[in-house]
Amino acid sequence: MAGITIDRIEKKFGAVTALQQLSLKVEDGEFIALLGPSGCGKTTLLRIIAGLESQTSGRVLIGERDVSALPPRQRGLAMVFQNYAVFPHMTVYENVAFGLRMKGASDAEVKKQVERAAGLLHIEPYLERYPAKLSGGQRQRVAVARALAVEPAVLLMDEPLSNLDALLRLEMRSELKAVLASSGTTTVYVTHDQTEAMGLADRIAVMHKGVIEQIDRPQALYERPATRFVGGFVGSPPMNFIDLPVADGTARLGGFSSPVPLRNGTVTAGIRAEDIDVAEDGGLPFDVGVCEPLGATLLLTGRIDGQLARVSVRPDSRVRPGDRLGLTPNAGRIVWIDPADGKAMGAAA
Amino acid sequence: MTRSRVLPYLLIGPATVFLVLLFVVPLVQTIALAFTDNGEASLTNFRKMVGDLNFGLSISNTFLLVLAVIPLQLCLALTMAMMVQKLDKGRDLVLWIMIIPLGISDLAAGLVWLTILQDRGYFNTVLNMLGLIDGPVNWLSYESPVSLFVGVMLAEIWRATAIVVVILISGLQLIPKEYSEAAEVFGASSWTRFRKITLPLLKPSIQSALILRTVLAFEVFAVVYALSGRNFPVLVGEAYAWQHVNQNNGVAAAYAILVMVISLAATLVYIRTLRTPPEMQS
Ligand SMILES: Nc1ncnc2c1ncn2[C@@H]1O[C@H](COP(=O)(O)OP(=O)(O)OP(=O)(O)O)[C@@H](O)[C@H]1O
Numbered sequence: 001m002a003g004i005t006i007d008r009i010e011k012k013f014g015a016v017t018a019l020q021q022l023s024l025k026v027e028d029g030e031f032i033a034l035l036g037p038s039g040c041g042k043t044t045l046l047r048i049i050a051g052l053e054s055q056t057s058g059r060v061l062i063g064e065r066d067v068s069a070l071p072p073r074q075r076g077l078a079m080v081f082q083n084y085a086v087f088p089h090m091t092v093y094e095n096v097a098f099g100l101r102m103k104g105a106s107d108a109e110v111k112k113q114v115e116r117a118a119g120l121l122h123i124e125p126y127l128e129r130y131p132a133k134l135s136g137g138q139r140q141r142v143a144v145a146r147a148l149a150v151e152p153a154v155l156l157m158d159e160p161l162s163n164l165d166a167l168l169r170l171e172m173r174s175e176l177k178a179v180l181a182s183s184g185t186t187t188v189y190v191t192h193d194q195t196e197a198m199g200l201a202d203r204i205a206v207m208h209k210g211v212i213e214q215i216d217r218p219q220a221l222y223e224r225p226a227t228r229f230v231g232g233f234v235g236s237p238p239m240n241f242i243d244l245p246v247a248d249g250t251a252r253l254g255g256f257s258s259p260v261p262l263r264n265g266t267v268t269a270g271i272r273a274e275d276i277d278v279a280e281d282g283g284l285p286f287d288v289g290v291c292e293p294l295g296a297t298l299l300l301t302g303r304i305d306g307q308l309a310r311v312s313v314r315p316d317s318r319v320r321p322g323d324r325l326g327l328t329p330n331a332g333r334i335v336w337i338d339p340a341d342g343k344a345m346g347a348a349a
Numbered sequence: 350m351t352r353s354r355v356l357p358y359l360l361i362g363p364a365t366v367f368l369v370l371l372f373v374v375p376l377v378q379t380i381a382l383a384f385t386d387n388g389e390a391s392l393t394n395f396r397k398m399v400g401d402l403n404f405g406l407s408i409s410n411t412f413l414l415v416l417a418v419i420p421l422q423l424c425l426a427l428t429m430a431m432m433v434q435k436l437d438k439g440r441d442l443v444l445w446i447m448i449i450p451l452g453i454s455d456l457a458a459g460l461v462w463l464t465i466l467q468d469r470g471y472f473n474t475v476l477n478m479l480g481l482i483d484g485p486v487n488w489l490s491y492e493s494p495v496s497l498f499v500g501v502m503l504a505e506i507w508r509a510t511a512i513v514v515v516i517l518i519s520g521l522q523l524i525p526k527e528y529s530e531a532a533e534v535f536g537a538s539s540w541t542r543f544r545k546i547t548l549p550l551l552k553p554s555i556q557s558a559l560i561l562r563t564v565l566a567f568e569v570f571a572v573v574y575a576l577s578g579r580n581f582p583v584l585v586g587e588a589y590a591w592q593h594v595n596q597n598n599g600v601a602a603a604y605a606i607l608v609m610v611i612s613l614a615a616t617l618v619y620i621r622t623l624r625t626p627p628e629m630q631s
């Protein structure tokens with residue numbers, strides 16, 4: 001039983017507030033991704049869970065145990081550091097074995113676990129080398145292997161795959177997911193790569209400026225972002241945000257109209273690039289600026305009433321820069337956002 | 350290719366010339382002095398040196414002092430450096446206070462301890478006030494070799510630990526704190542972290558500090574001279590005595606050669622035993 005409860009954690013570095021009253025509940029065996037831009041407090045939160053940083057206020061519970069005041073080694077977790085922290089004076093083998101040795105495991109046990117972890121991360125050929133002789137990506141895998149070798153109940157990972165090439169990253173990603181799911185390890189995984197978060201996590205917590213903006217399953221997060229920030233951060237290309245004038249509860253622009261949960265004023269329509277039907281005319285008037293063939297789709301970048309928008313169309317569409325098209329968004333998938341606070345509004349009234 | 354091979358030698362050239370002029374030339378002269386007698390090659394000076402009553406005593410005293418002072422000093426300096434490293438506020442102040450002895454010459458340091466330990470010094474005064482002794486005790490006489498030795502040891506430790514601390518602190522600052530943090534997360538106690546992470550990563554600094562301190566310790570003289578005169582003979586003290594008291598610079602040179610050989614040997618031992626292979630450096 002090793003769920004994690006983060007209860008109103010606040011962290012100040014002098015005048016800088018890195019985390020503001022942040023709460024988060026990770027279920028036992030769950031895989032949570034902390035997703036957010038650089039400097040939003042992901043590493044700080046992870047270090048507080050690990051006990052390497054002391055919180056200004058709030059509590060951390062692991063299982064039923066309040067660990068807020070315990071030193072890291074009594075919290076029963078493993079961690080992959082953002083800058084690896086692979087011990088330079090030990091061979092790769094001894095690095096991976098470190099946690100097991102600290103637990104007093106027998107040599108046979110150590111050997112077995114090291115070989116298993118090394119196999120998972122494809123670092124067997126380097127076991128007798130020293131880290132100075134490894135590439136960044138290889139060192140990073142040593143750091144992950146060191147954490148997996150102890151078979152922790154709670155695993156904290158700070159951008160553990162950031163230094164791998166795209167192919168290896170994809171492979172490691174699926175292997176990590178399979179291993180951690182089968183061992184039932186409670187995992188908090190920090191990343192600023194949204195595809196990685198979507199692919200790996202049971203739930204994603206999107207962080208922004210020291211708060212969690214939204215926490216949900218990847219698909220729900222993608223489809224129903226709670227804020228403009230989440231819609232813009234999750235998904236590639238980012239969600240389109242088009243301001244529309246509203247009169248009498250109806251938003252209208254060009255040939256497009258839709259009921260909105262607002263009487264009068266302006267509303268922001270959050271629309272995914274692929275949730276749009278494209279026609280010769282009618283609907284939202286779209287002036288094509290750039291066409292990018294992405295293989296599976298053709299990505300059009302242009303303007304709706306002067307506002308930046310991106311649309312995915314079939315790769316064989318004959319669209320040219322300078323064309324004017326008519327866009328009809330899929331009504332059920334539009335997210336209505338209040339431009340004043342950037343928060344999503346309830347369903348259309 | 351050739352250019353990049355020659356360049357390092359060119360760059361180190363000026364320093365080498367300087368060293369040759371100011372170090373190698375006097376060295377050769379000293380060697381010549383030690384190995385000649387009236388202009389002829391001979392071992393007379395060394396025979397005289399070894400035959401002297403104080404020779405064995407000065408060797409054993411010097412080695413005893415080094416063996417007693419250096420390990421103690423290293424442990425003390427490691428402890429101090431680790432503590433300073435942990436401080437948040439007042440770190441600089443503590444560091445300043447700790448390195449004050451560094452700014453004092455060794456003769457002055459010897460005199461400081463003389464005022465403490467002599468017959469009517471502070472130490473006896475305090476003991477007297479506490480009622481532990483009746484009259485003045487002579488701690489530094491040749492009749493009480495143990496207390497004399499301890500006195501010299503104290504003065505040496507007080508005087509020269511700071512330099513070791515400074516070297517170790519600068520070494521500690523080069524070790525990223527993540528290593529210790531990672532070890533802590535994986536269950537290492539603070540003592541284990543010190544032994545398995547900090548100490549091995551600090552090895553290059555420990556090596557430098559030990560070489561520097563040991564070489565200087567074999568050359569110990571002024572502190573001893575201030576505290577005991579010739580009651581506690583040491584190697585460099587004997588060289589001084591032969592030069593200025595006995596007016597025999599041949600034997601003095603022989604002592605100088607001996608001290609040099611011992612220092613070189615000690616340095617070699619450290620370089621061998623405390624080697625950090627390049628691949629194990631961070
Ligand atoms: N030791 C520290 N002292 C002062 N400020 C700090 C310290 N550590 C972090 N901060 C600040 O706290 C904020 C959050 O930092 P953190 O390292 O948690 O970001 P992050 O989300 O991990 O970013 P990245 O994706 O770049 O790693 C930043 O504004 C950072 O400048």
Ligand SMILES: [Mg+2]
Binds near residue numbers: 044
């Ligand atoms: Mg970070």
